[in-house]
Amino acid sequence: MSRHPTEPPHHGVAGPLDGVRVVELAGIGPGPFAAMLLADLGADVVRVDRPGPSPLRGDPVHDVTNRNKRSVMIDLKSPEGPQAVRALAARAEILVEGYRPGVAERLGVGPDACMSANPALVYGRMTGWGQRGPLAALAGHDIGYIATAGALSMIGAPDGPPAVPVNLLGDYAGGSLYLTTGVLAALLTARVTGRGQVVDAAIVDGTAHLTAMFWGMLAEGTWQDARGRNLLDGGCPHYGVYETADGGWMAVGALEPQFYAVFVALLGLDGETLPDRSDPRNWPELRALFTRRFKTATRTRWTSVFEGTDACVAPVLSLREAADHPHLTGRGTYTEAYGVTQPAPAPRFSDTPGTLRLPPAVPGAHTPDVAHDWDVPELLKDHC
Secondary structure: OOOEEOOOOOOOOOOOOOOOEEEEEOOOOHHHHHHHHHHHOOOEEEEEEOOOOOOOOOOHHHOHHHOOEEEEEOOOOOOOHHHHHHHHHHOOOEEEEOOOOOHHHHHOOOHHHHHOOOOOOEEEEEEOOOOOOOOOOOOOOHHHHHHHOOOHHHOOOOOOOOOOOOOHHHHHHHHHHHHHHHHHHHHHHHHHHOOOOEEEEEHHHHHHHHOHHHHHHHHHOOOOOOOOOOOOOOOOOOEEEEEOOOOOEEEEEOOOHHHHHHHHHHOOOOOOOOOOOOOHHHHHHHHHHHHHHHOOOOHHHHHHHHOOOOOOEEEOOOHHHHHOOHHHHHHOOEEEEOOEEEEOOOOOOOOOOOOOOOOOOOOOOOHHHHHHHOOOOHHHHOOO
């Protein structure tokens, strides 16, 4: 099934953030993703790249997180570099950086330096540990942040190690999305008051914030502080994954009674007397029944059985399989753009949809254009 091609260049409003200027000081992971989200929504994002190879050493033309951006090359260790960044910041509404605490200040592009010429600037800071605290100066990665925040302990089987959820939970959910929310909220305030502010987006804070519901359940005694024993962490037999005869997997989320009834009927167990699912003591028996039943047919077969029903059962798809799923192709969730299959902009807007206007920015490729468009001649003095 073919995926939707990218939309043609949009000559009207580019998205809900059309006209918003954003400076991104190049980094890896959650900072670039947050800036990509702003760019997808129409912001004019200028990424400040440094001379030398990419930190990830990949081909920049395939770095989807740099789509819809323009790139300038600035050496922040040169005499002219910091001034060029400050000139960009003076013309921007948002700046995003992901250095360790104190590094931007030492380079001459910290909040005080950038906001002195632009008091309305929103200065977004993306770190793992935050700008202060005992661990603030230390290195880290997603896995350590979500471990410290308590989230990693919740994922996995009760008799095995915690399962690593790639870097979606910390970097992007607890990091990028909170940074984006923070800078947009601060932008609203700045437009009313004329005063910008610093947004301290720490992955440990965002990840901890994501667990809010479970702290409430802990307080009322409906959640155990141990993985694989609860309703939503795989402990419940009607909310989990099951292997099929061909080694595939099916995801079951039949929580509500009416959906559970459809699930067991289509699974072929409606004629049997099943133990009470509301009693966790019966969960091992139910899991064994479901496990044996799913092993009797292939993933394709079970997909056809449950498709179009309210059983709340779905096949576990790989990335490439997901891009070809009829529902996602029908919505244009994935698209082909600039030779790469990638997610389309999200969320959707009725009047000002996000678009894929530009391919991933090659470092330094747009320096002359940005110097002209933003009226920053300092970029040409430092053009590498």
